Amino acid sequence: MIQKTLVSTDDVRNRFSKAMSAMYQAEVPQYGTLLELVECVNQETLNQQPELYRRLEAQNELARLSVERHGAIRVGTAAELSMLRRLFAVMGMYPVGYYDLSEAGVPVHSTAFRPINDDALSKNPFRIFTSLLRMELIANEVLRKRTEAILATRDIFTSKVRELIECYESQGGLSDKETDQFVKEALETFRWHQNATVDLDTYHALCDEHRLIADVVCFRGPHINHLTPRTLDIDEVQRRMPDVGMNPKAVIEGPPRRERPILLRQTSFKALEESIRFAGEAQGTHTARFGEVEQRGVALTPKGRALYDQLLNDGRKQAAGLDNDAHQAVMNGVFAAFPDSDQAMRREGLAYFHYFLTTTGQTAKDCTEEDMEALIAQGLIEVQPITYEDFLPVSAAGIFQSNLGSAQSEAYAGSANRKSFEEALGAQVTDELSLYAERERASKAKVITSLQG
């Protein structure tokens, strides 16, 4: 029997994320403008900071920077979510983390589909933040029933993509030709539809309950609602957005600017109002799609995260209602309590690091020292921060909110329900912190073994 050559999941993901970016640039030209702005700011930053250039290059982050992006979708049913899990597996993307947005007044809970191991992450860390509508949070029973009925009639997947997913599952991979077909068919699920599946009255009724419900329910599929390139200087991108005709959200979410970035900072240009044809031929509009940028830093340990959460909370209370400059100034002051050097963050156990041998370390033999600090001091090993690959619930809520219109939503009673999310997903979500801890541990074990050899 002739064996088919199968394409690696990294390659499938690469092709898909490229195709997705091309589709979104064609659909939302302003996203293309955002990409140009980010590219320009990244280039300037690298020119001004040769040390940063060197570090990113050593970490293989430079290569992935130009392909790095995340996107987001929102789905309505368990069947849609679990099929998406199978679809993303074809691209080597798995559900990591559980995010409860109900606390922030958005009736969804979410996960991020993303690659998991070091190698896959360094090739292309493409992630899709995926939210599931929480039907039980729709208070109006008539509307809830109507929502369920509408969602029950749609199929967001092409029959061909279902076939190819099954093919992947039975063969353990896809051939080159099947991969191209898969990318084309999978893309259909994420496409924008100018025609709504409901009439204008239904749309308004759903909007009145929550804008997000209308966005999930009224269309044939879960259009990709934004894509997000990674920038090396988010403050500069925010500053320059108006110059290129974009309307940035009020503040940059997350921690303030630092010498050594932590976690994730995000901002977006606000969603555009787009014309929609509703059932019964009525014309109307819908606001859903935007562009976002992110700046990523080091992943924090549970201890570091607890400190971050506490400082963020304090800062947000003090900064409520301020413009971005004032907001950042307040955050800066508050975050002075968070050590801002690799050494301090490592010694205090606040962040995760990757340990690797220096050139001296590579030639060392029979070393019995196992203390990392001593080995670093002896110049045998070096450390690099492990980049945070995930999301932040408070920041995500800020991104949702600023793109769902101005009405501030009240928190939903009912809180997190990870178990029901996992039931809908048909799998457990991986705990993101354990992934970083394991990558750090493995890197330490590897250097020790090699020094002792």
Ligand code: OOG
């Ligand atoms: C998702 C918003 C969250 C992020 O980067 O935190 C998000 C959405 O609007 O569907 O994408």
Ligand code: NI
């Ligand atoms: Ni996003």
